[in-house]
Amino acid sequence: MSEVEALEADVVVLGTGPAGMAAIAAAADEGATVVVLEAMDHIGGNAVWSTGYLAFVDSAMQREQDIADDEETFVADARAMVEQARDRFGVEWDEALVRLFARESAETYRLLVERGVRFSRFIPRPRQHTVDRMAAVEDSWMLGRAFRADVERPGVTVRYGTVADRLVVTDGRVTGVRAHSTTDQALLEVTARRGVVLATGGYQANPELRRRIQPEAVSRAPYLGIDTCRGDGHLLGQAIGGDLINMTFVPPLVIVSSSVVEDAIAVNEAGERFHDEAGPYEERVDRLHEQPGRRAWYVVDDEVAREKATLIGQMPEPPVTAGSLAELAAAIGVPAAALEATVARWNDFLATGAGQDPDFGRVVLPPGRRTCARAPFTAVPMVEGINFCCGGFRVTTDLQVLDVFGDAIPGLFAAGDCVGGLNPVSDLGGIHISGGFTLGRLAGRAAARDVRGGGGHGSVLHAQLPGMLDTRIALVQLDPEPTTS
Structure with missing residues (x-):
């Protein structure tokens, strides 16, 4: 012994x-x-x-x-x-x-x-x-x-x-x-x-x-x-x-660091936002369940992807990166025009200085209100799990x-x-x-x-x-x- x-x-x-x-x-x-x-x-x-x-x-x-x-x-x-x-x-x-x-x-x-x-x-x-x-x-x-x-x-x-x-x-x-x-x-x-x-x-x-x-x-x-x-x-x-x-x-949640969420928007198969990305955890899960095939992606630009590469790398499925929003849309299978319009609308809101997103009431915004504007762009699949x-x-x-x-x-x-x-x-x-x-x-x-x-x-x-x-x-x-x- x-x-x-x-x-x-x-x-x-x-x-x-x-x-x-x-x-x-x-x-x-x-x-x-x-x-x-x-x-x-x-x-x-x-x-x-x-x-x-x-x-x-x-x-x-x-x-x-x-x-x-x-x-x-x-x-x-x-x-x-x-x-x-x-x-x-x-x-x-x-x-x-x-x-x-x-x-x-x-x-x-x-x-x-x-x-x-x-x-x-x-x-x-x-x-x-x-x-x-x-x-x-x-x-x-x-x-x-x-x-x-x-x-x-x-x-x-x-x-x-x-x-x-x-x-x-x-x-x-x-x-x-x-x-x-x-x-x-x-x-x-x-x-x-x-x-x-x-x-x-x-x-x-x-x-x-x-x-x-x-x-x-x-x-x-x-x-x-x-x-x-x-x-x-x-x-x-x-x-x-x-x-x-x-x-x-x-409690189930969409697996993502809150630090990534601050800078990201989430889009569905239609290339559109569908919820308050930084809202209560259970609501994020409920909104994901409502999407066809429960498929959606977090989208960030190059500045965020580089700054938060470690956090993005911890997510369950690998990111997809492309040189433009249109190319990213093709890579993840969403309409290019819709994705471009969604990102533009988000950036326009950030430029207003308003404290609350008019579409979904989001109040947790990117530090310094930085926009999603620098190519290449990255999409990370949203996956339900636990934290x-x-x-x-x-x-x-x-x-x-x-x-x-x-x-x-x-x-x-x-x-x-x-x-x-x-x-x-x-x-x-x-x-x-x-x-x-x-x-x-x-x-x-x-x-x-x-x-x-x-x-x-x-x-x-x-x-x-x-x-x-x-x-x-x-x-x-x-x-x-x-x-x-």
């Missing part, structure tokens, strides 16, 4: 996406030693693929521009989004967690700016955010580097290319993790003196897991992001009784994972896409990454302070949970017996 390497720390963090990075920094700030296990060979998670839109409530950036925002306004927006989602999914949102995010997100903004992240402008989404609170990052790659210094602190040990296999439970408390290296399969056991934080991201890259909660064809739809979002944290926590909610809430999942654990306001009876599991915390109560409001925009940074910070701090079971608002759930064991979704792919020592 292979020898098992042993490590020990106050806190163990699984994953280094936004939630994991923030948890590491917060735990270290509390004086805790930290061991970090990361499946990839670098930190950042899906943040390195992100467009870089983050929502904050009552942030310094809002105050500087005299934008009034507060907890109640945000909660009202979130509640409206949840009510819309109920028509499509079973939804359990955690208002206490939403309020916690609202109160703490301004501090997240401050910490990111302190670490060198710069926000250039607000992205208006009046149908989702009733005030401007979604800010665009100047250089989204900075989101993955903002916490680099934290993972290099003396008390922090990071093991890259390492995947957690099992939580270790001692006398009912999570006391560590068993893991293996993805390069040589070497075994590792890490003891956590105070707590383990699950921050492994979502489960969009695990079609077998998704097949258990989605129709087969839908479960194999393409996704945008890294391939290590396999639901590892969800399975680890569920194997010891963690209560997963919103697992079937996997993020909303399912995760029920948690206390200390981010402790709750079991199916509503009791906090001692020593186990979750953040980011491993938490199910905040993500149902993600269609607002800017919530996934900002929520990861915000709740990750709180989870890392709570784990370092050795918060014990029964904290937060978890205890009030006892009356709601009888019979939950009969209805909870069985997703366990691990040995259901927890490792004990």
